Structure formats: structure tokens, C-alpha cells
Amino acid sequence: MAANLLSVINVAAYYRQQVGTSIKTIKAVDGVDLYLYEKEILGIVGESGSGKSTLANVILMNIKKPLEFVKGSVRIYTGNGFLDLNSMSVEELRTKVWGKEIALIPQSAMNALMPTLKIKRIILDVIRSHQDRINEKEVVEKAAKRFRELGLPEKAIDMYPFELSGGMRQRAVIAVATLLNPRILIADEPSSALDVVSQRMVLKTFYDLLRKNIIKSVIFISHDIATVRQIATDMCVMYAGKIVERGSTDELIRKPLHPYTEGLIGSIPSVEPGIRERKLKYIPGQPPDLSNPPTGCRFHPRCPYTMKLCKVKEPPMVNVGNKRLVACWLHVKR
Amino acid sequence: MLEVKNLTKVYELGFVSKKRIIAVENVSFKVEEGEIVSLVGESGSGKTTTAKIILRLLPPTSGSIIFEGKDVWRDVRKREEKINYWRKVHAVFQDPYSSYNPFYTIDRVLKQGVRLIGINPSSDKADELINEALEYVGLNPSEVLGKYPHQLSGGQRQRVMIARCWIIKPKLILADEPVSMIDASMRVSIIELFEKLRESYGSSTIFITHDMSLAYYISDRILVMYKGRIVDEGPPEDVISNPEHEYTKRLIASVPRLYQKWTL
Helix, strand or coil: CCCEEEEEEEEEEEEEEEECCEEEEEEEEEEEEEEEECCCEEEEECCCCCCHHHHHHHHHCCCCCCEEEEEEEEEEECCCCEEEHHHCCHHHHHHHHECCCEEEECCCHHHCCCCCCCHHHHHHHHHHCCCCCCCHHHHHHHHHHHHHHCCCCHHHHHCCHHHCCHHHHHHHHHHHHCCCCCCEEEEECCCCCCCHHHHHHHHHHHHHHHHCCCCCEEEEEECCHHHHHHHCCEEEEEECCEEEEEEEHHHHHHCCCCHHHHHHHHCCCCCCCCHHHHCCCCCCCCCCCCCCCCCCCCCHHHCCCCCHHHHHCCCCCEECCCCCEECCHHHCCC | CEEEEEEEEEEEECCCCCEEEEEEEEEEEEECCCCEEEEECCCCCCHHHHHHHHCCCCCCCEEEEEECCEEHHHHCCCHHHHHHHHHHEEEECCCHHHHCCCCCCCHHHHHHHHHHCCCCCCCHHHHHHHHHHHHHCCCCHHHHCCCCHHHCCHHHHHHHHHHHHHHHCCCEEEEECCCCCCCHHHHHHHHHHHHHHHHHHCCEEEEEECCHHHHHHHCCEEEEEECCEEEEEECHHHHHHCCCCHHHHHHHHHCCCCCCCCCC
């Protein structure tokens, strides 16, 4: 069995918002378990507001107000032993973990590059934020080598961000984020703002990084199941701050177990014959307000199979065999 | 019903040395009554420029738009003529939030619709019509009326815009990326409203999107735009299984599919 790289156990992180005199608590991530193994590309899918991006920040322990880490543990396995990220200080995380063990490509990172700085300056700034002393020439040489490995033109290093096309810019961001060879790369919606042709190139870049052993595994966060499906070996589905199902990509797509996954997959148009005749379905209603989530299973108000039990008791995550996990009373043996 | 003839739009930039950008080049197509036609293309392909010219918001450089036998840019000039045109050709835009004025409740856009068809917006008839419209698009009037745009979800906001379409009952709806800001599980329920409008009133829709999968699902005919030109055209099945132009071939090959995996 492949080595475990990351164990996230029962984490919860809430946003605290001051509304007048009272404090509103938004339970963005509420009791999530996640395991990541070597060579895995784990896709995390879910709708907007389901807690995907918050989960990414929790994995990095990049907790900034108004986000608050409530409970749980985040442990990563390094070459020698393990690190418990939830008990480290920001300074320790910055020098030991971020960029070196886990790197994050935040959503819209490619559009956040300073337009007046050349890619080269951006590379130096990134490395400088993780290492105290750097040799500029060495770093630039290393970056040029990495650009070559990933099929990017070396001259891009001497260009400004706006001189590169969207796809190229995103691939450059990926190359820069992985310069320190992190074990785990978390990419948040890395291909969402791109046209489909560049999207494909970006996905290929992740593959290349894994193939060349630059990184050990990827967490790929997206709302677009059809895209995640193209790259992920395994998939997690998030709904209202919880993971409701996990499985290998092929199985999860072909035979979704959780009613939410079933509804979500049934609602996606795809340019495949039969879709027009079969007619797409949709999930009635809308995702819950996470400051006041429904009791029991959080999906029960929209679920076509709701039973009495669903309204009062939260379903546990059960293993139904073959690495498939699902949190739904329909699949709990009683 | 609508005919777009040799439409060209050139944007000129600069004051002394002019730079010309050809946004739309010699585009021609027809839309029949009750037809749902998709304009598919990547950003910058000229889809929205075409829509704006049809909506009489942006003058063309050359070419014409013929709607019900009238040249829209030549024959529709007076205020009443324009209002009459917009009653028949109505738009639904991408970002439902920016279609609203945040200082007013959402009732306002519906009342504007009612006024456009010549009914006093503060009459009982108007209230009845608004309630009926909201129910038609699957909203509970008591839950949305009197609310401000920010109090509604994206899906609800877009549904209210379609409710306005129902009040006005236009002959042609121009829907510019109407669901790209809406979650996947609710997208289909919104695009099906356009089908519902067609069934009830024979409204045609020009559906503008970058999403080939969605266009494939909803349309009677697909027009593929690339660099300002229409490069491929036909019924969805034909365009998907038998693309002619190089660009369409590349596009179709790159669209991620749900049940087929690429080899990367």
C-alpha cells in the first residue's frame, strides 16, 4: 500500500462574524476526515460555499481571522517522521512546512501576479519568503530548469505576467509554487478561468509534476466534476461543510452512493451521446445556510430519500468496501 | 424571424495611430420562431458583441439585423419604436447581481417589466401578474418579494430575471451566459425555464455560452464562433460528432467528459 502523506482527523473551522452585538458563526468545515496517499490525485468537488477552499486552508493551517480553527488534527508525514501542523506556530509553518512540504495554489492566483514585476522577480520573492538567505543566480537557474521540464519556454522568466496567455500564466504559477519540491500540492480551482484547450494543458502539467517525481501527490479542488474526473485518481464530495462520499474516481462517477453525489452527477451536461435523450436531473432547493445548518444529515431537506432518522441523527461515515466511504443512512447496516 | 446579415464590428483604438480590432467579421445567421440557438466560443470570439448589436445597444460597423422584416438599426429609431423592440427582444445577462440596482428591492425589475407591457405597476392586475410570474419560475412570491438583491441567492436572482421575461413574453430572448455563475446542481433547472417559455409562448432563445456541453444539451442548433467568425454550424449531434473546422475539432476534443477519460 502506498505511503500515507497526510491525515486530517475530525477538523472543524468556523468563520466568526460580528453582526451588531452578536456573533454569527458559519460552520464552513465541520468534522472532516481526510487521508492522502502517495501518487494520489485527490479531487475535492462541491458547490460554492461547501467549504472546499476553507478545507484547503485548514490543511495548511493557514488560519486567518475571521476563520477560527475549532478542533481536530492535521498531521503530515515527512521523510523523517511526522509533523502535527495544528500545534505549530505560524513562524514554524512558514519556515518548515509551507512551500516545502505542502504548497497551495490559491484560486485566481494567476490573476494576482503583480503586473509590474517580471516573473523572475516573482520567483525570487516567493523563494525569499520561505528561505532567509538565497543565491539569486542559483534560484533563477533552478527555475529555468523547472520551466524546461514542464515544457514552458525559458524566456517566460524574463517576461511580465500580462505577456503570457492565461494557460501559460497558470502553468508558470504551478512551476513557481513547486520550486521547493513540496510533497503535497493543493490546487484550488486551477483551471476554472481558462478555456478548455488551455485547461487540458494545465491538467497535463500536474501529471508531469507527479511523473517527474517533483511532487508526491495533488489535492485538486474544483466545482467542475467533468474536469476533476479527467485527472483525479480518487474523489471526495463535499456538501455543507462535510465530506459526504469518497471513492475511486471511476467508481464514484459510475455508481454514486450518496444521494447528493447522485443528484450532482445527474445534473451535469456532457457532450456524450444519450445525454440529450436521458434528460438531466437537478437537485431541488438550495444549499443550507451554514450559520444554522439543518439537524441530522445536512442534505435531508433536499434529499429524495429522506427518512425519519435523517432529520434527527447525523449519519456516520461508513466504509462500504473497496475504499468507498459514504455518510448516508441508506448505506448504514442496521 | 431574426436574421443577422453580414454583421461586422470593428473597434478602433488610439487617437493618432489607430489600431483596428475586428470583433465580429461577416457573421450571418437566422433564428426561427421557437428555436433555441447557441452561440459557442471562447472569450474574445465576438459572442457578446454580436448579442449587443442584436439588442440595439451597440451599433454595427456594417451589416444589418432584420427582425420581423424591419432593419433594427435603420427602421427602429424613435423612443416608442425602441421600447416596442425591447418588448419583443429581451436579454438575460451573465451576472444576475449586476442586473439589479442594489438600492431597490427586486420588485422593481418586475414592475418595470409590467410597465413595459402597458399595465399600471401599482394596480392589482400587476401584483397578480408578478405573483404568477414568480410561481412560473419556481419561486415562492412571499419569500422573494420585498427583498433586496443581496438577500437572494444567485439562482433566485436569475430566476427573477426570467420571471420578468415571462411577464414581457418576448419573441426572442438573448441569454448571455445565464448560468455560468450558478451551481451545477441548479443550472439545468434554470436553462429548462427557457424551454418552458418556448413551450408556453413560442419564444426563441439565443443562448450565448462558452460551455459546449451545455449548448449541446439545450440547443436545436449550434453556431461555433472563433475570432469573430462563425466557423461551424449545425444540429448539436452533427457539430459534436462531425465538426468541420479545425477549431471546433480541437474544442470538442478538449471538452472534459463525464464518462470518458483523457490520456494525459
